[in-house]
Amino acid sequence: xxxxxxxxxxxxxxxxxxxxxxxxxxxxxxxxxxxxxxxxxxxxxxxxxxxxxxxxxxxxxxxxxxxxxxxxxxxxxxxxxxxxxxxxxxxxxxxxxxxxxxxxxxxxxxxxxxxxxxxxxxxxxxxxxxxxxxxxxxxxxxxxxxxxxxxxxxxxxxxxxxxxxxxxxxxxxxxxxxxxxxxxxxxxxxxxxxxxxxxxxxxxxxxxxxxxxxxxxxx
Amino acid sequence: xxxxxxxxxxxxxxxxxxxxxxxxxxxxxxxxxxxxxxxxxxxxxxxxxxxxxxxxxxxxxxxxxxxxxxxxxxxxxxxxxxxxxxxxxxxxxxxxxxxxxxxxxxxxxxxxxxxxxxxxxxxxxxxxxxxxxxxxxxxxxxxxxxxxxxxxxxxxxxxxxxxxxxxxxxxxxxxxxxxxxxxxxxxxxxxxxxxxxxxxxxxxxxxxxxxxxxxxxxxxxxxxxxxxxxxxxxxxxxxxxxxxxxxxxxxxxxxxxxxxxxxxxxxxxxxxxxxxxxxxxxxxxxxxxxxxxxxxxxxxxxxxxxxxxxxxxxxxxxxxxxxxxxxxxxxxxxxxxxxxxxxxxxxxxxxxxxxxxxxxxxxxxxxxxxxxxxxxxxxxxxxxxxxxxxxxxxxxxxxxxxxxxxxxxxxxxxxxxxxxxxxxxxxxxxxxxxxxxxxxxxxxxxxxxxxxxxxxxxxxxxxxxxxxxxxxxx
Numbered sequence: 197x198x199x200x201x202x203x204x205x206x207x208x209x210x211x212x213x214x215x216x217x218x219x220x221x222x223x224x225x226x227x228x229x230x231x232x233x234x235x236x237x238x239x240x241x242x243x244x245x246x247x248x249x250x251x252x253x254x255x256x257x258x259x260x261x262x263x264x265x266x267x268x269x270x271x272x273x274x275x276x277x278x279x280x281x282x283x284x285x286x287x288x289x290x291x292x293x294x295x296x297x298x299x300x301x302x303x304x305x306x307x308x309x310x311x312x313x314x315x316x317x318x319x320x321x322x323x324x325x326x327x328x329x330x331x332x333x334x335x336x337x338x339x340x341x342x343x344x345x346x347x348x349x350x351x352x353x354x355x356x357x358x359x360x361x362x363x364x365x366x367x368x369x370x371x372x373x374x375x376x377x378x379x380x381x382x383x384x385x386x387x388x389x390x391x392x393x394x395x396x397x398x399x400x401x402x403x404x405x406x407x408x409x410x411x412x413x414x415x
Numbered sequence: 416x417x418x419x420x421x422x423x424x425x426x427x428x429x430x431x432x433x434x435x436x437x438x439x440x441x442x443x444x445x446x447x448x449x450x451x452x453x454x455x456x457x458x459x460x461x462x463x464x465x466x467x468x469x470x471x472x473x474x475x476x477x478x479x480x481x482x483x484x485x486x487x488x489x490x491x492x493x494x495x496x497x498x499x500x501x502x503x504x505x506x507x508x509x510x511x512x513x514x515x516x517x518x519x520x521x522x523x524x525x526x527x528x529x530x531x532x533x534x535x536x537x538x539x540x541x542x543x544x545x546x547x548x549x550x551x552x553x554x555x556x557x558x559x560x561x562x563x564x565x566x567x568x569x570x571x572x573x574x575x576x577x578x579x580x581x582x583x584x585x586x587x588x589x590x591x592x593x594x595x596x597x598x599x600x601x602x603x604x605x606x607x608x609x610x611x612x613x614x615x616x617x618x619x620x621x622x623x624x625x626x627x628x629x630x631x632x633x634x635x636x637x638x639x640x641x642x643x644x645x646x647x648x649x650x651x652x653x654x655x656x657x658x659x660x661x662x663x664x665x666x667x668x669x670x671x672x673x674x675x676x677x678x679x680x681x682x683x684x685x686x687x688x689x690x691x692x693x694x695x696x697x698x699x700x701x702x703x704x705x706x707x708x709x710x711x712x713x714x715x716x717x718x719x720x721x722x723x724x725x726x727x728x729x730x731x732x733x734x735x736x737x738x739x740x741x742x743x744x745x746x747x748x749x750x751x752x753x754x755x756x757x758x759x760x761x762x763x764x765x766x767x768x769x770x771x772x773x774x775x776x777x778x779x780x781x782x783x784x785x786x787x788x789x790x791x792x793x794x795x796x797x798x799x800x801x802x803x804x805x806x807x808x809x810x811x812x813x814x815x816x817x818x819x820x821x822x823x824x825x826x827x828x829x830x831x832x833x834x835x836x837x838x839x840x841x842x843x844x845x846x847x848x849x850x851x852x853x854x855x856x857x858x859x860x861x862x863x864x865x866x867x868x869x870x871x872x873x874x875x876x877x878x879x880x881x882x883x884x885x886x887x888x889x
Contacts, residue, residue: 200499203709228660341696342699343645396443402599
């Protein structure tokens with residue numbers, strides 16, 4: 197007998213599986229898959245302004261920094277401002293989906309592609325953002341490679357205010373409507389990478405970015 | 416992993432006398448307990464969320480065969496391959512086969528307790544494949560002569576800064592550093608090269624999502640993302656009990672898991688991985704394998720210990736356990752320490768090898784109170800004690816003693832006489848005070864505490880006297 201049959205056989209024995217309880221079990225399974233019951237959620241104001249404010253506060257609590265600009269065309273200048281203030285290089289790798297922004301005009305050298313080890317600054321957008329916890333939701337694709345938010349020491353993310361949703365459950369609903377099925381990688385990112393493995397002392401910048409900077413676009 | 420739980424008492428004694436360890440444990444105790452207490456306040460209805468989390472886990476384990484088939488079906492649809500392993504030896508065999516098929520020389524690993532159970536690192540090395548642990552804590556242990564982890568969330572929590580400073584100085588051949596960020600950067604730089612050169616990444620799985628055929632990973636360092644993004648092959652090793660129904664259920668469980676584990680509202684990274692990369696994509700593995708592992712789990716289904724399969728491996732039970740807090744994780748002698756380990760070790764690694772573990776608890780129920788999926792840990796520990804007795808695994812002296820006791824307890828006159836003598840003897844021992852400093856019959860028990868002295872008369876004597884008095888007064 198192969199291992200699959202052996203394991204499933206013993207699980208069935210343990211559950212005293214028979215024809216009738218299997219039918220009941222299948223029905224229960226179908227109903228929980230289609231009902232998608234949600235658990236209790238913390239209650240907060242979900243007006244757009246309040247959502248943005250909560251997202252900003254929670255992101256800062258996760259050690260991200262936040263800048264708010266009026267429109268998308270302001271993004272390159274805002275990023276230049278941040279890189280100058282932090283004394284970081286003015287060249288970056290960005291998601292191909294952001295290639296159309298006028299980076300050169302703002303004095304930045306930006307290559308739109310997947311990231312390499314040597315890239316120091318990575319610029320991404322996001323699929324949406326979750327106000328409950330201050331998390332970005334990134335979905336991988338050819339135009340939005342996951343390495344850009346992972347390999348560089350600095351991760352800058354462009355967040356349209358209209359894409360801030362209250363809960364992770366809302367993010368799943370958006371993904372189902374807009375993407376149909378899940379992409380290869382969904383990453384919820386909440387601040388720079390960190391570790392507490394030496395004496396439980398939190399250090400920012402373990403294997404991923406040392407800093408995460410969010411540029412929220414209001415309109 | 417080789418089991419050493421049979422030496423629990425001796426090991427616990429050594430750990431109690433280890434001054435450096437005691438300091439590190441005290442540091443951990445304060446942090447874990449306080450941060451969790453703060454984090455659960457963010458939820459308006461933490462208890463309701465716990466109930467929901469418990470219900471989600473029950474829904475799956477009560478029909479585990481159906482959910483496993485459903486997950487397998489969906490995972491195959493995404494282009495992943497699904498393999499099944501009965502035990503640790505089969506895990507090792509399957510992983511080595513995958514590695515050979517894809518011409519793999521180096522494997523980067525993010526934390527997987529199941530690979531510890533299976534002793535996978537040793538097996539890979541023996542097959543000429545280099546395993547590299549990339550979680551900072553696990554890496555520290557691997558370069559320290561493959562020391563086993565002492566905590567499921569913070570594997571190197573028993574080590575202090577100076578231990579790590581000495582270790583990195585020796586292993587990396589760099590000047591000794593005592594600055595934690597500098598040590599972390601040093602490990603980052605060493606491990607970055609491994610992330611880029613490994614052909615295969617190996618991870619555990621916090622959850623398997625039946626709705627989508629995905630694996631969900633909860634991490635902070637980014638190493639979990641690295642090992643599942645950079646290499647061409649990704650192998651997920653998980654227990655068969657890890658399935659959950661939907662993405663909504665994932666969200667509910669994520670409200671309790673990081674809070675219970677590290678006191679975070681959400682972990683830094685929460686990754687849901689589905690299938691393999693598309694040809695036009697820049698990164699992601701071309702091959703994805705799930706190894707679904709039994710290693711004792713299937714036999715727990717439907718047993719007295721069924722509820723244990725709800726466990727989501729947060730570590731809250733050990734963080735709040737007075738025994739774990741005092742002796743640390745190594746004394747438990749296998750992969751899982753603390754209350755959850757004292758239940759899992761007898762079930763997965765043999766009851767006869769871990770006689771002391773179900774007794775290494777005060778049954779204070781701190782673990783039961785903090786468990787995010789409401790596993791009645793003290794009840795399960797008590798049940799394991801019963802099983803030990805049923806199977807005749809208790810020591811001969813204890814068995815004879817209990818039999819003697821049972822016999823005496825069935826002789827009312829003899830019992831009353833014994834109790835009278837006992838009560839008077841104890842009163843005499845107290846010498847007029849209300850405390851007994853040292854019990855001659857149980858000196859160890861009274862080593863750290865006093866025994867309250869009885870008044871001198873037994874309950875039955877007092878009861879009879881009162882009854883007599885009531886008769887006298889009209």
